[in-house]
Amino acid sequence: MPLSKDEVRHVAMLARLGLEAGDVEFYADQLSGILAHIDRLQQVDTEHIAPTAQVVEIASRLREDEPRPSLTQEEALANASATVDGFFRVPAIQEET
Amino acid sequence: MGSWEVVIGMEVHVQPKTKTKMFCGCAVAPLNAAPNTYVCEVCLGLPGVLPVPNRAAVEACLKTALALNCDIPRHTKFDRKNYMYPDLPKGYQISQYDLPMSVNGLLEVGSRKVRIRRVHLEEDTGKLIHAGDQLHKAWESYVDLNRAGVPLMEIVSEPDLRSADEARDYAMELRTLLRAIGASEADMEKGQLRAEPNISIRRAGTEQLGVKTELKNINSFRALHRAILYEVDRQAKVLESGGAVEQETRGWSEPEQRTFPQRSKEYAEDYRYFPEPDIPPLELDRAWIEDLRRGLPEMPSVRRARLLEQLPAAQVAVIGADKDLADLYETAVANGAPALPTANWIVNEVAPTGKLVSPRSLAELMKLLQGGAVTRDQAREVYLESVETGRTPAEIVAEHGYAQLSDESELRVLAEAVIDANPKAAADYRSGKKQAMQALMAELRKRAPHANPKVANELLLKLLG
Amino acid sequence: MKPTYGRVSRYGLIAFASSLDQIGPFARSVDDAAITLSLMAGFDPLDATSSDRPGLEVLNNSAGGVKGMRLGVPREYYDVKGIEPGVKAAIDAALFILRNAGAEIVDVSLPHTDYGLAAYYIIAPAECSSNLARFDGVRYGLAEVDAANITDEYLQTRRKGFGTEVRRRVMLGTYALSSGYYDAYYLKAQKVRTLIKRDFDEAFKKCDAIVSATSPTVAFPIGSKTQDPLSMYLCDVLTLGGNLAGLPGISVPCGTSDGLPVGLQVLGPQWGESVVLRVARAYEEASEIRTGVASPSPLQGRG
Numbered sequence: 001m002p003l004s005k006d007e008v009r010h011v012a013m014l015a016r017l018g019l020e021a022g023d024v025e026f027y028a029d030q031l032s033g034i035l036a037h038i039d040r041l042q043q044v045d046t047e048h049i050a051p052t053a054q055v056v057e058i059a060s061r062l063r064e065d066e067p068r069p070s071l072t073q074e075e076a077l078a079n080a081s082a083t084v085d086g087f088f089r090v091p092a093i094q095e096e097t
Numbered sequence: 098m099g100s101w102e103v104v105i106g107m108e109v110h111v112q113p114k115t116k117t118k119m120f121c122g123c124a125v126a127p128l129n130a131a132p133n134t135y136v137c138e139v140c141l142g143l144p145g146v147l148p149v150p151n152r153a154a155v156e157a158c159l160k161t162a163l164a165l166n167c168d169i170p171r172h173t174k175f176d177r178k179n180y181m182y183p184d185l186p187k188g189y190q191i192s193q194y195d196l197p198m199s200v201n202g203l204l205e206v207g208s209r210k211v212r213i214r215r216v217h218l219e220e221d222t223g224k225l226i227h228a229g230d231q232l233h234k235a236w237e238s239y240v241d242l243n244r245a246g247v248p249l250m251e252i253v254s255e256p257d258l259r260s261a262d263e264a265r266d267y268a269m270e271l272r273t274l275l276r277a278i279g280a281s282e283a284d285m286e287k288g289q290l291r292a293e294p295n296i297s298i299r300r301a302g303t304e305q306l307g308v309k310t311e312l313k314n315i316n317s318f319r320a321l322h323r324a325i326l327y328e329v330d331r332q333a334k335v336l337e338s339g340g341a342v343e344q345e346t347r348g349w350s351e352p353e354q355r356t357f358p359q360r361s362k363e364y365a366e367d368y369r370y371f372p373e374p375d376i377p378p379l380e381l382d383r384a385w386i387e388d389l390r391r392g393l394p395e396m397p398s399v400r401r402a403r404l405l406e407q408l409p410a411a412q413v414a415v416i417g418a419d420k421d422l423a424d425l426y427e428t429a430v431a432n433g434a435p436a437l438p439t440a441n442w443i444v445n446e447v448a449p450t451g452k453l454v455s456p457r458s459l460a461e462l463m464k465l466l467q468g469g470a471v472t473r474d475q476a477r478e479v480y481l482e483s484v485e486t487g488r489t490p491a492e493i494v495a496e497h498g499y500a501q502l503s504d505e506s507e508l509r510v511l512a513e514a515v516i517d518a519n520p521k522a523a524a525d526y527r528s529g530k531k532q533a534m535q536a537l538m539a540e541l542r543k544r545a546p547h548a549n550p551k552v553a554n555e556l557l558l559k560l561l562g
Numbered sequence: 563m564k565p566t567y568g569r570v571s572r573y574g575l576i577a578f579a580s581s582l583d584q585i586g587p588f589a590r591s592v593d594d595a596a597i598t599l600s601l602m603a604g605f606d607p608l609d610a611t612s613s614d615r616p617g618l619e620v621l622n623n624s625a626g627g628v629k630g631m632r633l634g635v636p637r638e639y640y641d642v643k644g645i646e647p648g649v650k651a652a653i654d655a656a657l658f659i660l661r662n663a664g665a666e667i668v669d670v671s672l673p674h675t676d677y678g679l680a681a682y683y684i685i686a687p688a689e690c691s692s693n694l695a696r697f698d699g700v701r702y703g704l705a706e707v708d709a710a711n712i713t714d715e716y717l718q719t720r721r722k723g724f725g726t727e728v729r730r731r732v733m734l735g736t737y738a739l740s741s742g743y744y745d746a747y748y749l750k751a752q753k754v755r756t757l758i759k760r761d762f763d764e765a766f767k768k769c770d771a772i773v774s775a776t777s778p779t780v781a782f783p784i785g786s787k788t789q790d791p792l793s794m795y796l797c798d799v800l801t802l803g804g805n806l807a808g809l810p811g812i813s814v815p816c817g818t819s820d821g822l823p824v825g826l827q828v829l830g831p832q833w834g835e836s837v838v839l840r841v842a843r844a845y846e847e848a849s850e851i852r853t854g855v856a857s858p859s860p861l862q863g864r865g
Contacts, residue, residue, distance in 0.1 A: 003737070014367055015691060015736040016181050016698070016713070017729055018721030027733050033792055034734060038680040041750045044757065051752030052759060053174070053372035054581060054611070055808030056568045056832060059380045061610035065115050065153035068122030068137070076133045076141060076242075079702035086132040087226065087239035088700055090183045092711040142696040144576040149610045179692050179739070183712055188695020238712075240700065369739035371748055374580035374689060376610050 002032035101298040101336075103329050104306060105264045106256035109271060110249045111281045112221070112289040113157030119220040119248035120148030120191065128287055132241035140246035142186030147375050150175070150218075154248035155198075155379065156389060157280040158218045161250055162199030163390050164278050165213045169199045172380050175218075175373040180366050183240050184223040192219035192251075194370040198381075204254075204274070205398060206267045212255040221247040250281075256295065256306065261325035265318050268292045269418065273397045277420040285317050292321050297342070298332050307332070308342040312356060314349045324349040328356050394420070412440040415448050422448060428456030434463040442466075446477060452484045462490040469549050475499045503549040505556065511548065512556045515541045526561050534558075563587055563595045563839075565620075566832045567808035568613040570599075571606030577693040579686035582805050592814065592843040596624050599835065613833075620835035628844040629664030631837075633657075634769030638675035639800055645778040648819025653775045656816040656826045656845060660773070663848040665841075670765040670772065674757045675803060681758065682802040683795060684738045684751035690728075691735030697723060730791060759807040766831045771841045774800055776813040776825030800827060810835045812842045816849065 003011075008027045012019050073086050082089040117124055121139035139146045162169055176194035202213030223245035227235035252271065258264045272283040272290055283290040292315055297307035312328060315321045327349075332342050347356040401417035404426075408416070416422045422443055429439050434456075442463060447453060454462075462483070466476045471494060479490045479499065486493075493499070502508060515537055516523045522540075525533035534557065541553050563586040570585045577583060585602065589595035603617030635657065640650075661667055699705030699719035706722065709715035724732065738747035765772060777797050787794035804811045809829050816826035826845060830838040 007737070008733075011733055011737045011740060014369070014740060015732050016695075016716035016720055017724070017732060018717035020721060027730070030730055030791060031734055031737065033790075034683060034795075037792055038683060038747070041677060041680045041684070041754055042746070044674070044677055044750075044754050046750060046753035046757070049753040049756050051749055052755040053752060054374060054377055055755070055759065055806070056566065056611075056613065058377045058568060058611060058613060059172075060382075061149065061377050062152040062155060062379075063122070063149040063607070065117050065151050066122065067117050067124040070123045070135050070137050071141075073131060073134045076136045081699060081705035081707045084239055086134075087241055088133070088183070090238050090240060090700055090712050091707070091709050091715050092236050093183065093225070093227070093238050141701055143702065144696065145572075145574045147573050147609050147611075149608065177692055179695060181695055181698060181716055183698075183700055186696065186701060188698060189692050367741045369692070369736065369741075369744075371688060371692070371739055371744070374611075375577075 003028050003035065100301045101329070101333050102301045102303075103258075103260055103325075104256045104297050104299065104309075105258040105260075105325065106295045106309075107252075107254045107258065107264060107267060108293040108295065108311075109252045109254075109268065110221075110291040110293070111161070111252060111271075111275060111283060113154050113161075113248050113250055113281050114279065115151055115153045115157065115248055117151055117153075118246040119151055119154055119218070120246055121146075123246065125247055126243040130243055132239075133243065135243040136245070140186065141242060142188070148191060148373075150376060150379075151248060154218060157248075158198050158216060158250045159381070159386065159389050160278050160393060161252070161275065161280045162202065162216045163386070163393060164274055164280075164396065165199075165202035165204055165216060165252070167199035167202035167213060167216055169381055169386055170196065171383075172196070172378050173198050174378040175376045176370045177373050179369040179371075182222070183238065184225050184242075184245070186223065186242060186245055190220060190222065191373055191376070193217035204267070204270060206258075206263060206270045209257065209259070209263055209267075211257045211267055214253045214255050216250055216252050219249050219251060221245065221249050256297075256309075258294075261322045261329070264292075264294050264325055265322040268321055269318055270397075273418045273420070277395075277397045277400075278393055288316075291315070294321065294325055294328075296325060296328050296332070298329060298336070307336075308344050310342065310344065310356075311346045312349055313346060313359060314351075316351065320349060320351060323354060324356060327354065331356065397423075407436050408440050412437075412444055415444045416440060419448070421453060425453055425456050425459060429459040429463065432457050432460035434460035435467055438467060439463050446480060452481070454480065454483045458483050458489050465490060465494060469503060469551060470494065471499055472547070472550065475547070499547060502545055502547050503552050505552065508548060508553055508556050509560075511541060511545055512553060512560055515544065516557070516560055523561060563589075563599060563812040563835075564805065564810065565599060565603065565835055566613070566810045568611050569615070569617075569620075569810070569833070569835065570602045571604075571609040571612045573606055573608040573612075577689075579689040580693060581689060582682075582686055592624075592812070592839060592846050595812065596621055596839045596843070599839075615833060619833075620839065622836040624836050624839040625843055626840050627664065628660055628841055630666075631664075631771070631841065632666045632668050632769040633660060633841065634668050634670035634765050634772045636670050636672040636675070636765065636772060636774060638672050639772075639774035642675070642775075642778050642799060644796060645775065646780065646819055649775050649778060649780065649824050652817040652819055652824040653773075653826065656849065657773065659848050660841070660845055663844050665844075668769050670768050672758075672761040672765060672803060674754065674761050675799070677754050678758055678803045678806060679795060679799050681751040681754040682798070682806055683734065684747045685755065685806070687731040687735030688738045688748050688751075689735065691732045691739065694724070694728070694732055699723075726788065727791075755806050758803055762803070762807045762809060762829075762831070770830075771834070771837050772827075772829040773841070774827050774829075776800060776827040780819050780822035780824060804829045808832055810838050812838050814842045814846055816845070 005024050008024050077083045080088050121137050123135050123137050126135035173196050175191050177189040178192045179189040181188050197215040197217035199216045204211045221244045223242040226239045228237045229235050275281040275283040295309045295311050297309035299307045312324050346359045348359040349356055404413045404417050416426050430436050465471050479493045482493050522533045522536045565586050567584050587595045587598035600617050600620050605614040606612045704723040706715050706718035811829040813825035813827050815823050817824050828838050828841045
């Protein structure tokens with residue numbers, strides 16, 4: 001089923017991908033093409049089939065509760081674009097309205 | 098106005114007692130830690146890192162589930178909850194969606210049976226500090242990821258609570274239970290227990306649930322109680338003036354003592370849950386579960402019932418709510434301490450300070466106090482010193498010469514001296530002014546603070562009689 | 563070579579699709595690939611999905627030859643839609659060589675092959691969309707720090723930092739997981755993944771390893787298919803199934819078509835790297851391609 005431009009905008013917002021001129025049309029066209037192929041999945045009868053989330057049989061891997069060294073604050077912040085007094089700094093967090 | 102029925106369900110986040118975070122070896126940060134000093138490549142969400150679940154967190158969650166009478170499935174898994182926010186380093190939170198660690202539990206709070214929908218495990222987010230302290234006015238914010246990745250159990254109840262009192266009691270009972278089984282310190286002020294009530298109201302006698310609001314930012318049991326009272330009142334006013342309650346998340350403002358809208362469901366996030374591919378499913382082996390079940394201590398409700406056979410309800414309310422106090426009481430009594438005086442001592446002297454001695458020491462002290470060897474004031478000092486030094490009350494009493502003066506021949510000399518030095522008071526007493534005895538006793542205590550007041554009083558009476 | 567999912571720790575590997583990602587060696591000979599893999603493999607406490615099988619087991623009898631082995635040729639792979647005649651000819655030649663070396667060639671079937679691409683292009687982009695969410699410009703990497711608010715910062719940073727194909731996959735994956743589509747796409751793809759894995763389980767009852775072309779076509783010029791992603795994705799149709807089933811596989815050169823190299827793919831059952839390596843090595847030896855492939859590296863002798 002083809003993707004509408006509104007759906008493209010909604011998905012781009014969910015993915016936090018900015019849209020530039022032509023992007024909406026580009027994604028609408030390309031994703032619709034791929035989805036047209038993907039829709040063949042609906043032909044497969046999966047009524048009594050369990051989903052596979054993990055393909056090899058490994059289970060119950062737990063770690064013992066033993067501390068390992070953390071990074072220093074300097075190391076933790078070393079690659080950040082903006083920091084203030086040991087914190088990462090981010091622009092205003094505006095709630096969407 | 099016509100009566101409203103209050104309907105409350107609780108979502109409670111509890112930090113299990115672990116040394117390290119949920120998915121990495123970072124130590125859990127103390128409250129006053131400098132920002133971003135308890136972080137590593139895993140909890141910072143650097144490229145290429147992978148989560149490995151903490152056994153202690155899983156076991157704390159399973160123990161909690163067992164204590165809440167939950168069903169524990171044969172396997173469980175983690176899922177990713179996807180949303181981007183600056184306190185969430187990976188852009189998703191590892192949580193549990195459709196196969197939680199446990200379901201269908203029950204907690205009795207007073208006479209109310211509260212059904213537990215689920216108990217699951219997830220990771221905490223980081224902490225945001227907003228320039229100017231308010232999110233909506235902040236021009237920028239600061240991110241501390243010390244808390245990011247700290248384990249959290251989420252305990253979700255069905256909407257079975259019917260008042261602010263019940264909701265508060267439910268949260269307190271959870272705290273008691275969590276501490277009793279050693280699953281969490283559950284200190285609300287430290288954020289180790291965060292209660293988020295979902296509140297709606299409906300006309301008494303009707304079935305249909307009203308529109309609910311969820312309250313956040315509640316830091317104490319008192320705030321929980323007040324926030325619910327406020328919110329119920331607010332909703333009633335909205336409905337009574339012909340309005341409609343909006344489904345939303347509201348914050349509790351402690352300084353203003355009111356709730357305010359935080360996040361509207363209008364912009365509903367789409368969390369795109371899917372199974373966490375980096376963590377294999379957990380097989381909840383029955384032998385493991387049974388081991389954990391066997392390791393559980395007596396449940397607080399059972400213990401409370403037993404305490405009620407020995408003590409009045411007021412004392413049980415305090416002692417039965419705290420595993421450490423109840424342990425102290427019961428072991429001290431087993432060591433020969435008198436029941437009610439010991440209970441009173443714990444209620445009045447131990448509970449308010451939280452300073453504990455060994456049950457053996459408490460038993461010793463209670464016997465000294467009861468036998469009249471020390472005064473109550475002295476006993477208090479001995480207690481505190483025993484807490485600090487770990488030495489036994491008998492040692493401390495001996496060293497300070499605290500032991501009460503109960504020897505009659507010595508006390509008689511003292512009493513005679515007091516009477517000689519205060520002829521007026523003595524005469525007053527003899528002429529019928531009984532209150533003059535107080536002055537004489539005060540004088541005696543001034544000369545010998547460690548005098549046994551009972552024996553001294555009897556001697557004075559005898560000498561003046 | 564792609565090992566069994568879980569054979570090599572993924573810790574340190576920038577994640578694309580976590581349930582599919584697996585690190586494998588590129589080498590100039592099968593022996594080199596085998597030795598390298600044996601050293602890369604093994605349990606890592608930092609990767610909960612890594613296997614605790616000993617890495618050295620991949621070398622078991624890997625030089626044992628194919629005599630007496632049964633090699634399955636899936637008809638859905640042999641006659642895959644769009645296979646170039648030159649590719650098919652090269653594979654026919656390879657099968658001939660393997661038969662001469664003592665292998666028995668048997669027919670097998672992978673009935674859900676037609677759905678592999680669709681399942682893969684839901685699962686991989688979905689996981690990718692989540693894995694790439696961490697690239698938000700806050701803790702590291704490119705950042706549009708002057709944005710008016712955090713949402714704009716995310717939008718601008720990620721639009722700028724990700725290339726066309728990455729953005730396409732993030733969009734596709736986000737869509738597939740989004741409310742209302744999860745069951746139809748992601749969950750459905752995971753169920754089809756189960757069927758694809760079962761196909762292989764059945765096939766491996768009849769054969770020791772599966773052989774086919776690695777791709778139906780030879781390499782296409784860079785950029786020639788960016789406007790038609792589906793045709794580009796279709797080049798992966800023969801390798802996706804093994805990836806979805808978590809199988810070990812290797813591609814060894816088996817001649818050319820139109821002057822461009824053709825790959826022979828050998829797939830084994832899970833944890834059957836030694837079988838895969840054994841078949842690939844036997845082919846390499848019998849085909850005498852080895853001498854040409856394993857010519858000295860241009861870097862050799864400089865140090």
